[in-house]
Amino acid sequence: MSLKTFTREEVKRHASEDDLWIIIDSSVYDMSRFVDLHPGGAFPILELAGKDATDAFYGLHRQEVLVKYNRYKIGTIADEKPQVDFYEPGSLSKVPYAESSAWMGFKSPYFTDSHFKLRAAVRKVCDSLAAEAREFEDAGIKPSDEFMQKMGENHLLAMNIGPGPHLHGMVLPGGIKGEDFDYFHEMIVHEEIGRWKVRGFDDGVIGGMVISAPTVLNFGSPALKKKIIPEVFAGRKRICLAISEPYAGSDVARIRTTAKRTADGKHFIVNGVKKWITGGCWADYFSVAVQTEKGISMLLVERGEGVETKLIKTSYSPSAGTAYVTFENVLVPVENLLGKENKGFLVVLSNFNHERWVMLTGSSIACRLVIEECFKWANQRLVFGKRLIDQPVIRNKLAKMISSLESIHAWIENITFQMNNMSYDEQSDKLAGPIALCKYHVTRVMHDVADEACQIFGGRAITKTGMGRTVETLQRTYKFSAILGGSEEIMADLGVRQAMKKFPDGARL
Numbered sequence: 263m264s265l266k267t268f269t270r271e272e273v274k275r276h277a278s279e280d281d282l283w284i285i286i287d288s289s290v291y292d293m294s295r296f297v298d299l300h301p302g303g304a305f306p307i308l309e310l311a312g313k314d315a316t317d318a319f320y321g322l323h324r325q326e327v328l329v330k331y332n333r334y335k336i337g338t339i340a341d342e343k344p345q346v347d348f349y350e351p352g353s354l355s356k357v358p359y360a361e362s363s364a365w366m367g368f369k370s371p372y373f374t375d376s377h378f379k380l381r382a383a384v385r386k387v388c389d390s391l392a393a394e395a396r397e398f399e400d401a402g403i404k405p406s407d408e409f410m411q412k413m414g415e416n417h418l419l420a421m422n423i424g425p426g427p428h429l430h431g432m433v434l435p436g437g438i439k440g441e442d443f444d445y446f447h448e449m450i451v452h453e454e455i456g457r458w459k460v461r462g463f464d465d466g467v468i469g470g471m472v473i474s475a476p477t478v479l480n481f482g483s484p485a486l487k488k489k490i491i492p493e494v495f496a497g498r499k500r501i502c503l504a505i506s507e508p509y510a511g512s513d514v515a516r517i518r519t520t521a522k523r524t525a526d527g528k529h530f531i532v533n534g535v536k537k538w539i540t541g542g543c544w545a546d547y548f549s550v551a552v553q554t555e556k557g558i559s560m561l562l563v564e565r566g567e568g569v570e571t572k573l574i575k576t577s578y579s580p581s582a583g584t585a586y587v588t589f590e591n592v593l594v595p596v597e598n599l600l601g602k603e604n605k606g607f608l609v610v611l612s613n614f615n616h617e618r619w620v621m622l623t624g625s626s627i628a629c630r631l632v633i634e635e636c637f638k639w640a641n642q643r644l645v646f647g648k649r650l651i652d653q654p655v656i657r658n659k660l661a662k663m664i665s666s667l668e669s670i671h672a673w674i675e676n677i678t679f680q681m682n683n684m685s686y687d688e689q690s691d692k693l694a695g696p697i698a699l700c701k702y703h704v705t706r707v708m709h710d711v712a713d714e715a716c717q718i719f720g721g722r723a724i725t726k727t728g729m730g731r732t733v734e735t736l737q738r739t740y741k742f743s744a745i746l747g748g749s750e751e752i753m754a755d756l757g758v759r760q761a762m763k764k765f766p767d768g769a770r771l
């Protein structure tokens with residue numbers, strides 16, 4: 263139907279249940295056929311029949327409801343312009359603090375043209391996948407092969423595990439050469455994926471891969487790498503890391519899964535159980551920590567006879583594919599050793615800094631997105647005849663959230679700069695402590711942001727659909743970041759113990 267223009271007087275004449283028009287931000291909607299289907303009931307719409315419902319609408323719905331139900335729009339009000347901006351896919355938010363400093367127009371010592379180009383291109387791709395990501399999350403199902411392959415086609419899988427030869431020769435989004443990719447580019451990729459606002463689903467897509475692909479890339483034989491890495495980066499196969507067990511979480515040394523050599527020495531036989539394995543439900547490959555004769559080893563196990571996975575019902579998301587994995591007499595070729603036999607600890611440790619740093623970037627963007635939503639909500643929600651933002655107590659909550667976010671973000675940028683400019687050995691020596699402390703602090707900030715955001719959103723913060731769903735996601739999922747990849751307590755302690763190693767003997771007050 264072509265769109266017409268009306269006067270407000272004309273709209274007023276359509277105020278009965280059978281002939282019901284309303285105005286939202288200078289657009290006219292014919293609600294006659296929808297009023298009885300309206301999820302919020304007929305009553306609220308009937309009360310506003312023939313009237314301007316803009317404030318009432320934005321007090322109760324997310325903007326995307328209007329996009330989804332655009333078919334009910336019949337025209338606009340003559341000589342009036344819309345006051346509300348619609349989000350243009352691929353664009354930057356104009357809400358203060360909704361983008362990181364450099365993208366809010368501030369000078370940055372870190373970001374170059376190349377980073378801006380990559381963000382612009384990746385945002386477009388991620389925006390085009392966002393609705394699909396939400397559908398998987400809402401349905402609580404496995405990210406489809408097609409979805410994974412779209413990620414693969416845009417190099418969105420390969421760009422999650424740091425710079426390096428695996429990207430060389432590739433042309434990345436925005437025309438960036440794989441050789442020029444650095445940790446700031448990677449930070450951008452994590453942030454853009456985070457903008458789907460479906461944290462559990464994100465983990466189902468990249469979580470398992472981020473922590474396991476490096477074990478093959480850095481410690482696998484050339485043949486293993488050649489077989490596995492291209493198919494994982496293309497999204498045709500999935501991989502996960504299987505270390506923690508029901509009896510050993512952060513305490514890796516206590517794992518009980520065993521790998522015993524067969525008499526001919528050509529295979530290992532793996533027996534044991536693993537718990538909380540992100541992406542394990544749909545993994546084709548498992549990078550597994552096992553006890554061998556004289557210590558811990560890492561083995562790449564392919565899904566097959568003797569490998570079973572079942573979904574753990576976490577409060578996170580079924581789409582994360584968090585699995586309980588059992589290995590029963592699984593035959594694994596010795597060529598699948600990752601690193602040297604009995605030296606698996608090295609493999610496990612080698613990836614901790616990167617894993618934790620990835621969690622920093624994901625946690626910081628999760629806070630930023632919630633703050634943006636709090637800012638918008640506080641401006642549009644009317645309580646006792648005033649906007650929420652007109653209450654000093656709400657401004658104070660926003661101040662606390664923004665200042666905490668910007669300070670952690672500045673620290674994360676500083677750490678990222680160090681990663682770009684230090685050799686692997688220097689990073690291992692100097693960064694384990696700061697990354698651990700930063701992770702400890704970031705998850706404390708997440709706790710505070712989730713807490714304040716809940717108070718701002720009220721009941722909506724504990725409702726999975728509608729206005730508060732991003733806040734609901736954060737308050738339900740932030741604990742995962744505070745536990746996974748090293749719990750807050752272990753992070754805090756590790757940070758101080760690392761600092762103690764460099765504490766000068768002669769220091770006195």
Ligand code: HEM
Pocket residue numbers: 284286291300301302303306307310315318319322323324327328331334727728729
């Ligand atoms: C184009 C017009 C409208 C459309 C397409 C629409 C659609 C929807 C949808 C899809 C929901 C459920 C999802 C959600 O919670 O976001 C909903 C809920 C609701 N709507 Fe509407 N709506 C419209 C206009 C209105 C108006 C004018 C009012 C008047 C106040 C209203 C009042 C409500 C209420 C009270 C709820 C329940 C919210 C809650 O559970 O917190 N709607 N509407």
